[in-house]
Amino acid sequence: MGWIALRDKHGASYRPQGLEHGGEIGALRDPDSFLPCGTVRLEFLFDPDQGRRNLLRYVARDPWLSSLILCLDPDGTLSLLQGQAERSECTRLQIGERMPGDTIQVTFSWDAPMKTGLVAVDFPDKEETLIAEISNPIPLCNRDVMRIAGTEATAFVQPEVTYLAISDEVEPIGPVATIAPGSVVETPDGPVPIEMVRSGQVVRTADGEEAQVRWVGSQVLPARGRHAPLTVRQPYYGLRYDLVLACDQKIRMKGSKVEYLFGQEQICTAVRHLIDGKAILRGPYRLVQRYYQLVLDRHSIFPVSGAALESLDPARFLKDPRLRSHSVLRDMPAELLPHKGSLEITVLRDYEALTLAC
16 A cells, blocks of 8 residues: 555644545554554754754553654664564664755664564765664554554654655665656657656667666655655746656756856756746645656666656665665666666756756
8 A cells, every 4th residue: 555644744644545545644444453564754854953852752551562763862873762562672873974954864664574674764965875674673553653643642753854654565765766657758659658668668868869768667655855746847948748756856957058157068956956936846735646767778868758857877776785675676687777887967966056947
């Protein structure tokens, strides 16, 4: 089913059938049954001036003792503390020094039948992921899910947390899909919606050449924080149709303005840096959003509905096979992963990209 609970500053939603179908906090099917697999994910903005604090603190004593605490210490130690009846577990990761305002995504997932789990910390701005694997993790029960996602006194979430979401599946970590369904990809046989593209198919790249699709996949993500959808409106950025993208999807820009400001023929930047309320808008607003992405036989810029977008970069997976085994590419045969390097194109930071917003 996927994501079944979401909590942010606007409130909480819970739906045993999955948040794609909407719904608010409601009756549980079986409060005392445990989720054999699951994921808890939260995103927060780093603030070095705060002392030791619990990003999430959940403690309940009815019908038994159950706790889940995510604590961040001033020295950069992130601790996941779990308790269930007489049993307790602690997992720690050292995240080191970070810049104020850095986005940090923390994932705790478990597969109880396989007795495996992990705590992962993603730094989207740095394209870095830290992983600590857990043997025999403690799963949550349905009652825990409802209480953590709700607003009872048993669960406290720091105001700096952008969102907290819970899934009944082991969700991927690391780079994510970023292109909404309905987006049109160019192929030698004509335009094709991205959800209809298949592995082995040939697509056109922005430089007019052809590339083979090594992997095409999709995932449903909480439509919050860095996964929040943005609408890029046509005719801006070469679009023939409106395009919905995740915040971190990179878009290529070129032309006289780019050459004048940066002395380069082309640059890339994340679409979130270009939000201007005219060409790029926030939304559509929903609980979750399905996204797609492609891995090509070489890392490329390819046209999508007229805009030039970056394909999924394989570089991080080549450097860290353990990340690949827990990522969206976990079912992709290793021999299909392209071994060519990343694009040689400058990626603008937020303050640089401001000068290019329409």
